[in-house]
Every structure is written in C-alpha cells, then in structure tokens.
Amino acid sequence: MRLQFRKLAIALSAWTAFTSFAFAQQSARDASGTKTAIQKGDPDDPFDPVNRLADGAEQATGRKIRQSSLDERIEFRVGISPPRARRGEMAKLTIQGMPKPGFHTYPLTKRSAALTPEGSAVQDPIGLSKIIYKENPGLQPLWPVTETEPVPVNEEGVGTLLEHESNFSWSQDILVLPEATPGTKVLRFEIRLQVCDKTCITDNIPFEVDLEVSDAPAMPL
Known part of the structure; x- marks a missing residue:
C-alpha cells in the first residue's frame, strides 16, 4: 500500500510539473503573438500603439x-x-x-x-x-x-x-x-x-x- 501511494504521489508531481510547463509555454506564445500584433499597427496613425x-x-x-x-x-x-x-x-x-x-x-x-x-x-x-x-x-x-x-x-x-x-x-x-x-x-x-x-x-x-x-x-x- 505504501509503495502504491508513493507511486501515485510521484505521478501527480510529474503531472503538475508538466501542466505548469505547458501553461508557461502557451503564455509565452500568446505574449509573443500579442507583441507581433501590436507591432503591425498603422505607422501613419499617431494614436496607434506602434507609435508610442x-x-x-x-x-x-x-x-x-x-x-x-x-x-x-x-x-x-x-x-x-x-x-x-x-x-x-x-x-x-x-x-x-x-x-x-x-x-x-x-x-x-x-x-x-x-x-x-x-x-x-x-x-x-x-x-x-x-x-x-x-x-x-x-x-x-x-x-x-x-x-x-x-x-x-x-x-x-x-x-x-x-x-x-x-x-x-x-x-x-x-x-x-x-x-x-x-x-x-x-x-x-x-x-x-x-x-x-x-x-x-x-x-x-x-x-x-x-x-x-x-x-x-x-x-x-
């Protein structure tokens, strides 16, 4: 029983680490995409974020x-x-x-x-x-x-x-x-x-x- 509990704890820990890493990767991709989108603004519009x-x-x-x-x-x-x-x-x-x-x-x-x-x-x-x-x-x-x-x-x-x-x-x-x-x-x-x-x-x-x-x-x- 103790061995099974230990295996379960290890599995849960590994799953938590994996999901945290995946979330961080997705957040980075989202931020990169947002930055790229902002940089595609209208350079002739003085109020566009690209001109800030x-x-x-x-x-x-x-x-x-x-x-x-x-x-x-x-x-x-x-x-x-x-x-x-x-x-x-x-x-x-x-x-x-x-x-x-x-x-x-x-x-x-x-x-x-x-x-x-x-x-x-x-x-x-x-x-x-x-x-x-x-x-x-x-x-x-x-x-x-x-x-x-x-x-x-x-x-x-x-x-x-x-x-x-x-x-x-x-x-x-x-x-x-x-x-x-x-x-x-x-x-x-x-x-x-x-x-x-x-x-x-x-x-x-x-x-x-x-x-x-x-x-x-x-x-x-």
Whole structure:
C-alpha cells in the first residue's frame, strides 16, 4: 500500500510539473503573438500603439559648456525626460541645484513679500535667478516653471529674503513644435544667478541637453 501511494504521489508531481510547463509555454506564445500584433499597427496613425514612445523614466543628461566663477559655490545637474519625443509632445527639463555648505542662492519664481520702512520690496526681482533660453529651433519652453519651495531667511541689515540653502530643483515643460525636423535637437540655455555667503558672486552658467525628435507623425496640439 505504501509503495502504491508513493507511486501515485510521484505521478501527480510529474503531472503538475508538466501542466505548469505547458501553461508557461502557451503564455509565452500568446505574449509573443500579442507583441507581433501590436507591432503591425498603422505607422501613419499617431494614436496607434506602434507609435508610442518609451515612458518618462529614461532621461538624457545635460552638460555644462564652460567653467564658472560659481563652481566652488554650487553644482548643477541637468536632464530632460523622456530623451526622445514626437512633434507635438512635451519633454520635461529638470535642473537640480546643489549649493555647497555655507552658501545659498535665490529662487526663480518667488520673492519675499517683506517691505522696507519706505514701502519698497526688500527682495528686488533683479536678484532672483533666471533661465535664459538661446535660440532653439523646433523647441518651445512652456511656462510656468515648477520650483522647490524656498525658505524665508532674515538677513541682518536687509530683511527677510527667500533663499535656497539646500538642494533644490526647477522643472519646465519643453514643447516639440509640429514643424520641428526629426533628429537630435540641442536645447541651449544659461542659468543666471548669484550665490552668496558673506559675499555674493553673480555669473551665467551655460548648459546644453540633447532631445531626439522622432520621425513619427506629429501629435495634434
């Protein structure tokens, strides 16, 4: 009896393994067939799955064009996601600023509401950071810029200013215009800012980042 039970258990185990393998093989064939079917879509239909690009998880890294007098005070990382887009689509430019210990800089989109006794603004707009775009045919930066929330700091003898004392980010959508030509586009811009400790230094830091424009049909705006 024990021998028969053991033989039955072995047979059941073998049958389970076989059916699991067969199911896995059939699933793989089904998935392959589905993938093939999707790839046979209409390349002229902008909404067809065959024309969908990779999601925004991938990013193209930007590059700084030259050294700056601010290099000892702050670092930047620049990227654009996705690195490839169709005409009529948007990619997101992200700029990460990292002030060195003891240094701070100023926001791009906000300033303190504090006023001097005379009623003028404590934080002059001229002291805010700026992104200055160069001529970029086929690419259009869109407002607004999204920014990490700055912190209010009471600067002795000046008043309350909004500042970035730690890591921060700016992000902005870049539209690929319908008339853009396919191929690699170079988005060129400068960051103009001042970085301070007991003294302030102002400079422009130029950057470039590549964005690949697909030859797929343009998306309607």
